[in-house]
């Protein structure tokens with residue numbers, strides 16, 4: 001699913017107005033009706049303090065005020081005054097509301113007009129929407145601070161005021177909403193970790209924008225959804241044999257971290273690789289074979305570390321390396337040697353990435369199409385600290401293009417950055433996965449998919465989707481606190497079944 005920019009969303013409104021066709025004011029009325037329905041269903045009757053700017057977001061706020069009033073709710077309307085005359089639809093809605101003389105409308109012209117806000121009221125934020133074109137300052141910023149400090153819950157219309165859709169909002173005054181009722185589609189701002197404190201729970205409000213528009217526009221950003229994963233998934237044919245599904249190699253687990261090797265290996269098995277071999281230090285062999293009897297093992301001659309490439313890596317269909325291997329000298333040399341094999345299909349995670357971060361020259365020796373799976377700290381070690389998460393995303397994409405690799409920047413909404421300059425956001429997964437071992441599972445899953453012949457792009461996109469979905473199923477069964485990485489593995493099968 002395409003992730004549209006603020007400009008494209010505005011054009012989508014215009015496209016709908018022209019092609020449905022519908023007049024702009026009626027589209028605003030449709031949006032306001034949908035928001036009002038949500039408010040009536042989800043908020044208890046109290047007084048709504050509705051704060052409106054003078055653009056179309058403010059127009060939405062005025063229309064919502066009228067509809068709530070008609071539904072019998074108590075309301076007060078506050079207009080943030082400025083020199084702007086107001087958008088046409090704002091003006092129309094203001095006139096309609098003004099005629100309903102029972103509705104109190106207050107103007108906020110200076111600091112002394114900031115109202116006293118009782119804690120038990122509901123604040124509706126319709127000050128600025130997707131038309132924000134600079135950070136808020138002056139009276140607007142004072143009003144935002146005032147609302148944030150009031151102690152009453154804030155419900156933002158479309159986007160918290162002050163938050164930019166497609167760029168970092170760091171350092172600006174921004175509403176901290178408990179809920180955001182956003183029109184039609186997710187905005188990029190809601191996918192970026194640094195914004196998490198602002199939008200609260202996001203609810204998509206369907207306003208029936210014209211279905212043809214997204215097909216007509218290009219965008220470098222996508223959201224991974226079930227239908228995208230389904231298009232990638234290739235169900236097994238009845239006459240298949242294990243040779244059809246590749247032989248995966250997992251290189252993981254210095255002694256003391258054998259668990260990482262077990263999790264990756266078991267995830268790889270559960271993802272469908274025909275054969276799986278785990279390369280682990282000698283002392284870990286029996287532990288691994290007990291925990292994952294379906295896997296074969298290559299015992300490293302070293303008791304505690306990965307050090308020896310005693311096989312031809314090209315014989316494996318795909319290789320995952322990194323979980324728990326440590327960054328010792330012998331393991332560094334091992335990785336250096338492995339990267340000389342240019343034809344490998346590789347997944348690099350955890351300590352493999354830390355080793356590369358310590359010898360950045362190695363970045364130029366990654367086999368084309370390799371998949372790197374850094375979490376944010378590993379990402380910073382590899383590519384430097386960035387001022388904000390949007391910049392981080394840009395760097396992920398530019399490095400992916402420059403190095404011809406796939407970078408999976410892990411997080412709540414994991415980003416898959418591809419060498420063609422596109423970025424795919426994952427929306428499965430939950431905070432129950434924020435514990436040791438979840439990443440090891442992803443490495444095993446990605447290696448398993450590569451081994452079965454999925455391309456790096458397919459494996460990355462479907463892999464992060466299935467990993468998050470398995471995590472969601474695990475959370476559903478066990479709860480976020482109690483679930484473990486093993487529970488993610490146990491739910492990989494059910495996640496696949498949702499692709500059938």
Ligand SMILES: NC(=O)C1=CN([C@@H]2O[C@H](COP(=O)(O)OP(=O)(O)OC[C@H]3O[C@@H](n4cnc5c(N)ncnc54)[C@H](O)[C@@H]3O)[C@@H](O)[C@H]2O)[C@@H](O)CC1
Pocket residue numbers: 010013014024027028031053054055056057058060084087127128129130131132133134135136137140157158159183
């Ligand atoms: N027909 C449509 O286009 C629809 C638009 N909708 C609403 O319209 C919103 C977008 O409306 P607009 O494009 O009018 O934009 P906004 O309502 O976000 O307001 C933009 C206005 O504020 C000014 N402004 C921007 N940044 C400012 C700043 N930092 N300080 C002071 N003034 C600033 C702009 O110059 C402009 O006049 C959406 O978020 C949504 O709420 C919905 O009603 C659905 C239909």
Ligand SMILES: Nc1ncnc2c1ncn2[C@@H]1O[C@H](COP(=O)(O)OP(=O)(O)O)[C@@H](O)[C@H]1O
Pocket residue numbers: 350374375410411412413414428429430431432433434435436437438439440441442467468
């Ligand atoms: N809050 C969250 N929401 C969704 N997914 C999460 C969340 N926290 C962690 N994850 C996922 O869990 C995995 C954690 O990986 P990582 O930090 O490498 O863990 P580890 O190295 O301990 O196994 C990533 O795939 C990440 O996307």
Ligand SMILES: [K+]
Pocket residue numbers: 057125126127128129156157158159160161
């Ligand atoms: K808003």
